[in-house]
Amino acid sequence: MAVKKFMPQNAVGIIAGSAVGLAVVILLFIWCFCRIEPGNGEIAVLIKKTGKTLPENQIVATSPEYKGIQLDVLGEGRYFRNPYVWEWQIKKVTDIPAGKFGVLVRKFGKNLPEGEILAVDENSKGIVREVLGTGRHRINPYAYEVKLCDDIVIMPGNVGVVANLCGKDIFSGTPNDLKNHQGFIVSADRKGVQQKVLKEGTHRINPYIQSVAIVNIQSQRYEFSGKDAIGFITLDGFHITLEGTVEFNISAESAPLLTQEVGNMEDIMKKLILPSVSGFARIEGSKKSATEFIVGESRQLFQNQLEEFLRRNCLNWGVSINSVLIRDINPPQEIAEIIRNREIAAQEAKKFSQQIQQAKSATELERQKMLALQSRSKVEATTRKITSEIAAKQSQLEKVIAAKTELAAANLQFKTAQAEAQADLAMAEAERAVIAAGNKSEVEILKRNIAAYGGGEAYLRSKLYEKIAPNIESIMTNAVGGNAFGLPLLKNHSVNNNVKTTPAAAVQK
Structure with a gap:
């Protein structure tokens, strides 16, 4: 029984170990292979x-x-x-x-x-x-x-002329869609130069499909001097050479046509501008004498005519002529000395003329300085005069204002005094009226009293007695009925009750 139990357990372990080993081998195989x-x-x-x-x-x-x-x-x-x-x-x-x-x-x-x-x-x-x-x-x-x-980098002032390398052939019988340029500029589906150009910037153009030629459209300068100098025979048979400068530029629209028909910028100078200048100089130069090219207005006129001719002739190609300058004219040796002496004399005359002009300018400057000084003095005097007039007017105005102020104050004081006087008069008049009314009342009372006493004498006697009666203690009389002082007694009146009659011999107080 022990052997039977041991064998299955051992087999399970072996199987499990084999499975794990196989899994590890498989994983290693997968990982490695x-x-x-x-x-x-x-x-x-x-x-x-x-x-x-x-x-x-x-x-x-x-x-x-x-x-x-x-x-x-x-x-x-x-x-x-x-x-x-x-x-x-x-x-x-x-x-x-x-x-x-x-x-x-x-x-x-x-x-x-x-x-x-x-x-x-x-x-x-x-x-x-x-x-x-x-x-x-x-x-x-x-x-x-x-x-x-x-990358195709087109800098500012340049354009890229594009040419198709793939497409229909220009002579395949397919009509050109563009109506100008005699077939040099083709449509987008044909081989050849395209009308549309590339602007400044970075472009990625498949070089097996299209080629790009960068064309400078900035202002260019062509110098015809040295071996490129323009030579021609004048009307009087002298050989003259011209040296100068032509400034030009091409437009972006005309760059494809010029690139296809003429070439690069060097070709434009050699094939277009130089032949035009040379042809015009030979034709027009043969109509004038050698002296006319050195002195006078003919030289400037010739330069203007050359510029106008170049503008007109190059405009058809899309080339803009900006300026033409004839820098130097080389005459033959036979007349060079004569012309040189004439030029020296002209320079001397010009120098003397400049000196005279400078002297005139100095004189005029001094005159202008004197005029300026006089003008400044006049302005100062005028300023002082105006200042004095303004000060006088100001002082006069101040005095007038002060006088008017004083007058107004005096008028005010006068009116005040007048009002006070009128008030005093009114007060006096009122007092007078009161006094007059009082006097009138007293007169009326006096008249009534006099009338009551029966006359003025009786009234006066009564008043006298009223004044002295309070201080009289006794009165002496006579039999006749007179008083002690010979004064008559009042009728129907008696003296005060507190006065007692005594003999006439004495009046005692």
Whole structure:
């Protein structure tokens, strides 16, 4: 029984160990032989070992059903494939640096017609129209070839003339869509120079499809001197050479035509401007004498006529003439000394004329200084006069204002005094009226009293008695009835009751 129990347990352990070992072996096999791990900046190109055979003349399988090199690649990462079905190769990614772009050349697909280099679709061999920009691209090196090209940088003041390298031939019988330029400028679907130019900036043009010629449209200067000097025979048979400068520029619109028909900037100078200047100088120079080119107004007139002729002749080509300057005229030696002496005399005369003019200018300057001094003195005197007049007027105005103020104050005081006097008069008049009224009342009372007493004498006697009666204690009388002082007694009146009558011999107080 012990043996029977031991054997199954041992078998289970062996089976378990074998399973674990097999799993480890399988994992190691997968990790070592099935793992595809492209690193940074790498791709994996897959090659299938099984499947359908590729069609004739094909080197890349566009789908996994065909064996051979597969079109799609694996980027950075970790992948697992069956090594009995797949084979792979690690390649570098296509890295396009700054300032460049890539042109793809497809190696698989249908063959192109004879004479064609541009792939018409995604299933054709040849050059791909679209270009690759700066950066990393996962391009299958067995399917595509990448050609690096420099960016086309057009600086300010320049344009790019574009010429198609692919398309219909200009003489294929297809009519030109543009109606001018005698067929030198073609439409966009034909070979040849295009009317539209590239402006300033960075452009990425497929060099297998189009070529770009950079043309300077800034102002250019052409010097006709030395061996390029213009020589001609004058009317009187002397040989004269001209040296000068022509400034010109071409327009952006005319750059394609000039590039196609004339050439580059050097060709424009040699084939267009120089023959025009030389032809005009020979024709017009033969109509004038040698002296006319050296002195007088004929030289300036000749220069103006040359500039007008060049403008008119070059305008048809799209060349703008900015200026023409005849810098030097070289006469023959036979008349050079005469002309030189004449020029020296003219310079001396000009110098003397300048000296005279300077003296006149100095005199005029002194006169202007004196006039300025006189004018300044006059202005100062006028200023002082105006200042004095203003001060006098101001003082007079102040005095008038003060007098008016005093007059107003006096008038106010007068009116105040007048009002006070009128008030005093009114007060006095009122007092007078009161006094008069009082006096009148007293007179009336007096009249009534007198009338009551029966006369003025009786009234006066009564008043007298009223004044002295309070101080009389006794009165002496006589038998006759008179008083002690010989005063008559009042009728129907008696003296105060507190006065007692005493003999006439004495009146005692």
